[in-house]
Amino acid sequence: MRPLLILLSVTAILILCSGCSDDDPTAPLSTAREITTFRFLAADNAVLAVDVTAAIAGTEITAVVPEGTDLTALVATFSTTGETVRIGSTDQISGATANDFSSLVAYTVVAADASTGDYTVSVTELDSDKEITAFRFLAADNTALAVDVTATMVGTEIAAVVPDGTDLTALVATFTTTGETVRVGSIDQVSGVTVNDFSGPVTYTVVGADASTQDYGVTVTASTSMVWFGDYIIRNANDMAAISGYTEITGYLRVFSDLTNLDGLSSLTTIGGFLEVLGNDALVDLDGLSALTAVGSYVEIAGNDALQVISGLGNLATVPVSLSLGRNPSLTSLTGLERVTSLGSGAYDVGLEIWDNDALVNLTGLDNLVSVGGSVDIGHNDLLVSVAGLGNLATVGVELMVVNNPVLATLAHLTSLTSLPVLVVGTHYYGGNTSLVSVDIPALESVGSLIIENNFGLVDLAGLTALADIVDLHVYQNPVLTTFGFGATAATPLELTGFLEVYDNPLLEDLDGLDATTAMTGWVRLVDNASLATVAALDGLTTLGGYLQIGAVEYDGHPDLENLGFGALTTIGGHLTIADNDHTLLTSPAFGNLQTVAGSITVWGNANVRDMAGFANLTVVTGNLIIGENRELWDLSALDGVTSIEGALVIDTNDKLDALFGLGNVTTIQGNLEIRDNLELD
Incomplete structure (x- = not known):
């Protein structure tokens, strides 16, 4: 009995000792810190209809949920070998903690030994797109076809017409799709490879990434009419005979x-x-095209020396891109285009081009044209008297350009145009319209850019009676232009908001018509307008985003311009140049409120400038201050508020300047100081 008790005691001691070994404080703590599974359960997420299991690759976890799922408050269920899991400083409870997964989320797993491991979780939505976007039968893939055939698509119905006699039982389709896979029945389709029997309707099923599907019905028929598949070029009578009788190309x-x-x-x-x-040098008319109703792209009729009329196009109604009529010296009429109501935009953004047709008198024939998506270019038509025929044109998508039509006397027939992105009347490159006396588009209310150049008979712009808004205005080399004068009957006074450039208009006396202008984002450049006597129309201008240039050192200025005005102007966003204006004065109120010039100030070659009174409110010149060749200048005292010049100071050849009073408060000149050839300055 006693030996048995001793054996039991020893056994108990051994068991106790073996149990104590697991709690050995010297044993190492676990380093395990893995996420082993990661899911979003429908039971925890009302936005999910089914459970979503993420893929784990190393420390990257990716999950894909149905399209449209709200990712901002998803609850993840995960398992881990670590002690705790955190996002930032927030402990994560599997199946309980909600997080925003609309961007990458970093999970940190903390092991028992306090070491950490990071996992990045990315949740994306399944793409439900499942469209067929193009469908063709290419001759390269189908020996039964001599040319490529492009199907038409209307909704989920796809229809293709192939030449008569084509074997429909083994055709290969080439298609593009936004889906993941495409099937016919249970057979996956490979674009440009898989053969199908199209002797009857065929259903293509597109499967989206989210497993949703969309069916498309494909019907292929053999043409029973005369259809030429592909392109065709007629070079001679044999080519014409070969295409004769065909109804479609x-x-x-x-x-x-x-x-x-x-x-x-x-x-x-x-x-x-x-x-x-x-x-086509011998072609007289287009009567052979009298049955034509539609083209799929542009129409260009050009370089046909004998072509007199285009009335054969009388049934043409559909021209989706552009219409170009150019270099047809015998063309006298556009009759035949009455069914064309709209045009798009083609090469170089051209929608309608009427160019270099020497015998064309007007544009009658385009009477029903309402909109052009591109530009309308009318130029180099020697006998064009008017634009009659464009009375219903209401929309031009790019620009209206009227250039070098030497006998064009009026634009008044453009009665339906109320706004234009760009209006160009004459250019330095193409030439102007020598007989145009006024730019008269009576209903035009707004223009993005108005460009008036090289119109030798243009006297004023008063024909733009309704004009109330211009962004940019460029007026250049119009030798008899005397005034602007537009906007007389506008509902609101005309305002210019972009830039103004007026150059080399020798008889221009004023800028009348711009009186409502208060703020401009661009520049003002007035150069070489020999008769310009006043710029009072800009007296309301308070802010100029770019530079202000009145005259130029390298060009002629304005010999008759006396008081500059600009009395309300407080800010110039660029340089200020006043040069070669023989009678200009800078006395108050000229620039009387000017406080900021974000650039250099140049006052040069103004024969009658005596003082700088207009600059009395300036304190800082942010560029150079250049005062030169002002023969009557003797007083700089109005500059006594200037304390800093952030560029050079140049005072050069001012014959009567005898002192530098007015610059006594300047403490800083960051550029060169150049004072020279001022004859009376000690």
């Missing part, structure tokens, strides 16, 4: 030949691409 049609007529095209109703009739 799916590509473009280019006619470049010695033909006298286009009668072989009398059955043609549709051109899928563009129409070009170019350089």
